[in-house]
Amino acid sequence: MAETVLRIENVNKSFGGLLALNDINLEIERGKVHAIIGPNGAGKSTLLNVCVGLLAPDTGEVTFNGGEKIIGKKPHQINQIGLTRVFQTPEIFPDLSLLENVMLPALSKRDGSYKMSIFKSLSDEEEIENEAIGALETIGMLDRKDTIASSLSRGDKRRLELAMCLVQKPELLLLDEPTAGMARHDTNQTIELLKQIKEGGMTKIIIEHDMHVVFSVADKISVLARGAIIATGTPDEIKANPLVREAYLGGAEL
């Protein structure tokens, strides 16, 4: 039996009268890529928001690494225990260079939530800089390390954000639609990137609309519809599940 990294138990969340999450129970296994799919408005982003402390659920519990409670912790604390997240709209540092964008998460990981390192010089941070350079190399943007991030294309911004998360070497990485709004070519590049980092053995939760992406990278898939999980299984099981086709794919063949 594989080890559980994240356990979501009986989570409920409603906005006004709308039940966005309806009694969610889910276990994420170490080293696996777990995809969450479902139609628009199914509650996928809401579920991730609960996992990183952006939203408090009405009831339920989320535990990390066999016991550490997530609910009630602040976002920076959740990050410090090993969860990092890519947002649906990229959250980068638009005014800073690519290198600085990737150095900051590395610094933050090393220094903890607060450190008054006023009399240290940035130019002495070779280790951090090397880590950042490595991460930029992974996404193939090292040649642009001094570019200001706001000038990047949308696809590049998303990949930059991915590098910012990867440089922290999190135990669990949460990705919210890493390829949304990307052109085919861009998407393929990102799939390659996701496959490449899959080999590192990092646990990931990935939300994705593009079935091509899901079936290329996921080890396990959960289907969310109207706030409830209607199926969890391997890609083959999900493809064969009639309930899923009904709810999500309108009966179409996969």
Place this chain on the structure above:
Amino acid sequence: MLIFTAAVLSMPIWLDPIGANYPDLLQKFAIFGIFAIGYNILFGLTGYLSFGHAVFLGVGSYTAVWSFKLLTMNVIPAMFFSILMAGIIAAGIGYVSLRRSGIYFSILTLAFAQMFYNLAYSVLMPITNGETGLQLTMHDPRVIDVAFSREVPEGLPSTDFFGISMNGYSGFYFCAVMLILAFFIYLKIFRSPFGMKLKGIKSNQKRMKYIGSDTRPYLITAFVISGMFAGLAGSLMAVTDPLAGAERMQWTASGEVILMTILGGVGTVYGPLLGVGIIKYLENIFSSINESVLNNFFSFMPQWGESLLTSLTMPFVGEGWHLTLGLLFMLIVIFLPGGVMEGLQRIKDSIMNKKNIEESEATAKESSDG
């Protein structure tokens, strides 16, 4: 850094041609320089616009004068206590104000500034001596000076640094050394991981939180440090002129440092200092011009032209110098939002471009020749 040190210490020489080399003005450059670079640590790095920094200037001045009155005329304890007091009060104001960001933060700091300003004229009268301002008197205790039985001069004593009186040029050099020390710390902060995190907060605070940094203590630290810089500036004001009044805490004084920072270039290393230089120099010139000077200046004109031009320019000089400042500020913000530093950068870029083009033309020619 060496160049900076040399430039500051030689100010009396290279400012001679523009007539700005007398100690009074030079001191102002140095003191407001400290105030502005401290302000830039908060505003330039984190983007939090405080309207209350004059409070720390005032606190610094009052504390310094009290130190002169109660302890000693030596400036070192005065500066020490000023920085300490400003830091403590900044921690309090920052703790509350930094619960909010953006415009709400600015308004909270403004509210604190007005509160302190009004308190200085009411409840805090025993400390601030109200409208008269806090002054030295003949029967101040000065316990340390008395304990070391330093000789008491006739009349009011003057501030000193272990025997060197802080008048004239020695006063300026003392402020200059303080500016250099402050600038050194400021530069360190700009180039530290801490400074980079502050830039991260300015750029995207949400991302900063989600990569694991607790942004609030970073902001409070930046606020306190910049408050301490302002406290030092305030105490130097008292060092060069041992008198403290509440007008130093009025919001216009906070407004002035914002103007200086923006005029020079927010978030740039040297911008705030340039801003201080420009504003203090122009203030000095414009506010000293009066009607007869203008009449003299336009005397080449026929009588009617002279009086017309004089009456047209009169509102912009003397007391009205703030009008000129306002105009200058508008022009900068509209045409050079990055301040004078951006202007310099543009000039540099265009020169570099020209050079590059020339060079590439030259190499092209060479290769075609060869």
